[in-house]
Amino acid sequence: MNPIYLIxxxxxxxxxxxxxxxxxxxxxxxxGKGIWKxxxxxxxxxxxxxxxxxxLLLPESTIVKVNNSPPQIxxxxxxxxxxxxxxxxEKNNYFPDDWKNRLKAExxxxxxxxxxxxxxxxxxKSICQWLxxxxxxxTSEDVKNYLAHKxxxxxxxAASLNLMLSAFKFxxxxxxxxxxxxxxxxxxxxxxxxxxxxxxxxxxxxxxxxNLKHRLLLMLVYSSxxxxxxxxxxxxxxxxxxxxxxxxxxxxxxxxxxxxxxxKVISALKxxxxxxxxxxxxxxxxxxxxxxxxxxxxxxxxxxxxxAGIQKHASIHCLRHSFATxxxxxxxxxxxxxxxxxHSSVRTTERYTHVARGMAxxxxxxxxxxxxxx
Numbered sequence: 001m002n003p004i005y006l007i008x009x010x011x012x013x014x015x016x017x018x019x020x021x022x023x024x025x026x027x028x029x030x031x032g033k034g035i036w037k038x039x040x041x042x043x044x045x046x047x048x049x050x051x052x053x054x055x056l057l058l059p060e061s062t063i064v065k066v067n068n069s070p071p072q073i074x075x076x077x078x079x080x081x082x083x084x085x086x087x088x089x090e091k092n093n094y095f096p097d098d099w100k101n102r103l104k105a106e107x108x109x110x111x112x113x114x115x116x117x118x119x120x121x122x123x124x125k126s127i128c129q130w131l132x133x134x135x136x137x138x139t140s141e142d143v144k145n146y147l148a149h150k151x152x153x154x155x156x157x158a159a160s161l162n163l164m165l166s167a168f169k170f171x172x173x174x175x176x177x178x179x180x181x182x183x184x185x186x187x188x189x190x191x192x193x194x195x196x197x198x199x200x201x202x203x204x205x206x207x208x209x210x211n212l213k214h215r216l217l218l219m220l221v222y223s224s225x226x227x228x229x230x231x232x233x234x235x236x237x238x239x240x241x242x243x244x245x246x247x248x249x250x251x252x253x254x255x256x257x258x259x260x261x262x263x264k265v266i267s268a269l270k271x272x273x274x275x276x277x278x279x280x281x282x283x284x285x286x287x288x289x290x291x292x293x294x295x296x297x298x299x300x301x302x303x304x305x306x307x308a309g310i311q312k313h314a315s316i317h318c319l320r321h322s323f324a325t326x327x328x329x330x331x332x333x334x335x336x337x338x339x340x341x342x343h344s345s346v347r348t349t350e351r352y353t354h355v356a357r358g359m360a361x362x363x364x365x366x367x368x369x370x371x372x373x374x
Contacts (some may be wrong), residue, residue: 007066008051013045013366015355028238054348099135101173106174113254123167128350133170140181143168147187158187192236195314202322205308212275214300216268217283221316223262225323225341226253228316234282240373241266248342257342324349328356 007014008021035044051065100121127146128135147164150156157163165186172181197205203223209215221231230248238247244266248257272278283292301316312318320341327337338349 004064006051008048011046011051013047015043015045015049068324086151094132094134095125096134100125101253102172102175107170111254119163120167120170123164124171124174127164127168135176142186143181143184151187161187194325194351195310195312195318196325197310197314199311199316199326201308202319203311205304206312208307209304212268212272213283214304216265216272217297217300218304218316218319219265219268220261222257222319222323223265225320226259227320228294228297232283232294233299235280236278236282239269239282241269251342255342255344257339258341259340321352321355324352325363328352 007016016075023342032226051206092356103124104117104123107120112120124135127143128137130149131138131142133142143165147161150164153160168181169184172178190214191240206218209218217231219228220234221228224246226234226246226248230251234246238249238356240246244261244263246259246261250258269304274347281291283297285296299318301319305314323340327340328334334346334349334353337352342348343349
């Protein structure tokens with residue numbers, strides 16, 4: 001979940017954000033009566049927002065209330081799960097440009113993604129600023145204290161803490177050429193079972209969705225097991241109507257893969273192509289030269305979920321979970337499902353065995369047989 005920070009200063013509420021999210025602009029500026037400020041990159045409201053009501057509008061995000069905080073808060077993440085950046089006027093004397101450029105060059109040489117590069121630079125700058133130390137003076141104990149602070153004071157998840165530690169270890173090992181934080185243990189990951197929708201629930205969502213574009217998007221995610229970042233970036237040439245297959249280019253981990261789709265999707269696509277004269281992006285955004293934004297796709301699912309009366313705390317990613325689980329339940333080998341999902345390790349795919357209705361869930365409870373033994 002992406003944390004959204006409500007910063008209360010008296011009766012005013014500020015929300016650090018990004019300036020290019022069309023859906024969030026519409027939500028806050030129209031429904032929320034907020035004002036966007038380019039200079040500080042935040043929404044400003046002249047009243048105290050109700051966090052509970054906001055959580056209903058944004059069910060996929062965690063709402064965090066912060067009282068009487070300065071305008072820039074180290075470590076805040078916005079709607080794109082990107083750290084809240086320092087302003088140009090704030091110089092970080094503890095992580096000078098020389099360190100930054102060397103780290104950036106090393107990451108680029110290894111073909112890390114631009115998002116990872118930015119995050120690794122940010123986290124290394126952040127720890128230096130917090131400790132008031134240059135990188136060469138930071139110890140293993142310093143790193144432990146920093147991670148503990150992030151967990152206890154800012155409620156960062158295990159995944160976020162692991163990402164920070166990866167950034168530190170990369171910098172120390174490849175730039176400083178030292179292993180002094182090698183022994184730092186990684187935070188224990190939470191093990192949550194994936195939320196899965198039943199076939200009946202998915203069918204109800206699709207039947208009630210009258211918008212062809214929206215219904216096709218939901219059908220594609222479920223029928224092919226796509227990530228939301230993959231479905232919004234689909235182009236017409238990525239789909240082979242004859243072979244009923246989809247090629248995903250540079251998916252998670254920069255991996256290409258093929259996955260399946262259904263006859264129903266192929267039929268809907270043919271109608272969709274004719275009606276909307278699709279030439280490039282399958283789902284266009286604002287402007288039409290760009291693909292649909294991830295937030296818009298999430299909003300489409302959320303509206304469909306509420307319309308169908310589904311009470312589960314589900315996101316659009318649950319359609320991908322459902323794809324994998326339903327294939328397992330139908331007897332498809334887990335190795336094939338791993339390939340379709342694009343998982344590097346079968347251990348990632350194995351978590352679906354815990355929610356699939358296999359033999360364990362067909363066992364009769366002893367309460368139902370207690371009278372038989374009397």
